[in-house]
Amino acid sequence: xxxxxYKCITMTVGEALGAILKNPxxxxxxxxxxxxxxxxxxxxxxxxxFANLAAGWHAAVGAGLAEFLYRGVAAGFYGAITQxxxxxxxxxxxxxxxxxxxxxxxxxxxxxIHLARGTPKIVTSIISSVIFTMVSTLFNVYAMRxxxxxxxxxxxxxxxxxxxxxxxxxxxxxxxxxxxxRERAPKLPVEAR
Numbered sequence: 001x002x003x004x005x006y007k008c009i010t011m012t013v014g015e016a017l018g019a020i021l022k023n024p025x026x027x028x029x030x031x032x033x034x035x036x037x038x039x040x041x042x043x044x045x046x047x048x049x050f051a052n053l054a055a056g057w058h059a060a061v062g063a064g065l066a067e068f069l070y071r072g073v074a075a076g077f078y079g080a081i082t083q084x085x086x087x088x089x090x091x092x093x094x095x096x097x098x099x100x101x102x103x104x105x106x107x108x109x110x111x112x113i114h115l116a117r118g119t120p121k122i123v124t125s126i127i128s129s130v131i132f133t134m135v136s137t138l139f140n141v142y143a144m145r146x147x148x149x150x151x152x153x154x155x156x157x158x159x160x161x162x163x164x165x166x167x168x169x170x171x172x173x174x175x176x177x178x179x180x181x182r183e184r185a186p187k188l189p190v191e192a193r
Contacts, residue, residue, distance in 0.1 A: 033078075039149075081101070082140045
């Protein structure tokens, strides 16, 4: 049997997305990311609950429960897509693909569900959810590229991931300012380095 170094294999974003389309059973069903389902469904249920409180407690709980049930299933598939993109290069394109592809799919379905059930504060709810998706998708790509929130091969325990999350959040938030400082810093001549 030949051992394969998955970290040594570089794939493009197109190849990662192609693998999902060619083998959705393996890439989406077998690799369904229960960690994404757990975190996303819980946090998004709270977003919908609070966004709909002005319409009354009953409406808020109904919207939160509908979101919890939808995301409890769907977020595992979206997490599998994010996990498939985590090794794709270039990193910025993998993040951009995830940030565009996942909201397009997930919020179209989400909007249909909440329109069908009559969620009262639909605009506030969906806008809040889209913003949450953009930030959380970028964070998930960032965390998964560093081995956290991954399920299956190469994944850690939920406890191990939770211990890493505060540092990952800090580094994720600091990544933009660090990049700006690196780019804006005066460039030293080659002989001074």
